[in-house]
Amino acid sequence: MAERKTVLRSMHDLGLAAWFGGSLMGAVGLNGAARCEGGTRRDAARIASAGWARWTPVSAAAIAVHLVGSTGLLTANAARVATQKGVAASTLTKTALTGAALAAAAYSRVLGKKVELASSDSPEGVEKAAGHPLDITKAQRELAWVQWAVPALTGGLVVLNCLHGEQQRPAEQLRGMVRRAGSMTPWSGMR
Numbered sequence: 001m002a003e004r005k006t007v008l009r010s011m012h013d014l015g016l017a018a019w020f021g022g023s024l025m026g027a028v029g030l031n032g033a034a035r036c037e038g039g040t041r042r043d044a045a046r047i048a049s050a051g052w053a054r055w056t057p058v059s060a061a062a063i064a065v066h067l068v069g070s071t072g073l074l075t076a077n078a079a080r081v082a083t084q085k086g087v088a089a090s091t092l093t094k095t096a097l098t099g100a101a102l103a104a105a106a107y108s109r110v111l112g113k114k115v116e117l118a119s120s121d122s123p124e125g126v127e128k129a130a131g132h133p134l135d136i137t138k139a140q141r142e143l144a145w146v147q148w149a150v151p152a153l154t155g156g157l158v159v160l161n162c163l164h165g166e167q168q169r170p171a172e173q174l175r176g177m178v179r180r181a182g183s184m185t186p187w188s189g190m191r
Contacts, residue, residue, distance in 0.1 A: 011069030023105070024155075034051070063102070070098065094160040108149070
């Protein structure tokens, strides 16, 4: 019987839930509310930037917790990844999606920080923005696309997590191991 990995699974799932949910709520709720209540584009950008700046530490913590949980689960399930047909492919896909989601989140934050500086009313923000001239319209246009990449990619991770859960059923493990063993026989290519 396999050992329980409740803490690792919880870290993996709760971190991913916060990452996915926070990015989706921000794109829909926070940015939408800022557009409705901001009046001008600059005020809307300032409001949205303030909300995202408050969310960033929580998001970073959620991502870190998810990554620790993911790494721990991968280590704990290394034998299954190696021996059960289909698990290595879904794990590789999940790893690639995680990398893409991390890149999208980082790029989104870089663009968001630029918009935050460009829309700032504080003397420090205005001074920093003057030192880094920015086409705010272009940055906002890019950000409008990138903000949807994070929930799309993390949503894909949720789906792959469901697949991994299905692959862990005892019957699926046995079927996958038999298929893997069958694909390694000398006559497997003669079908």
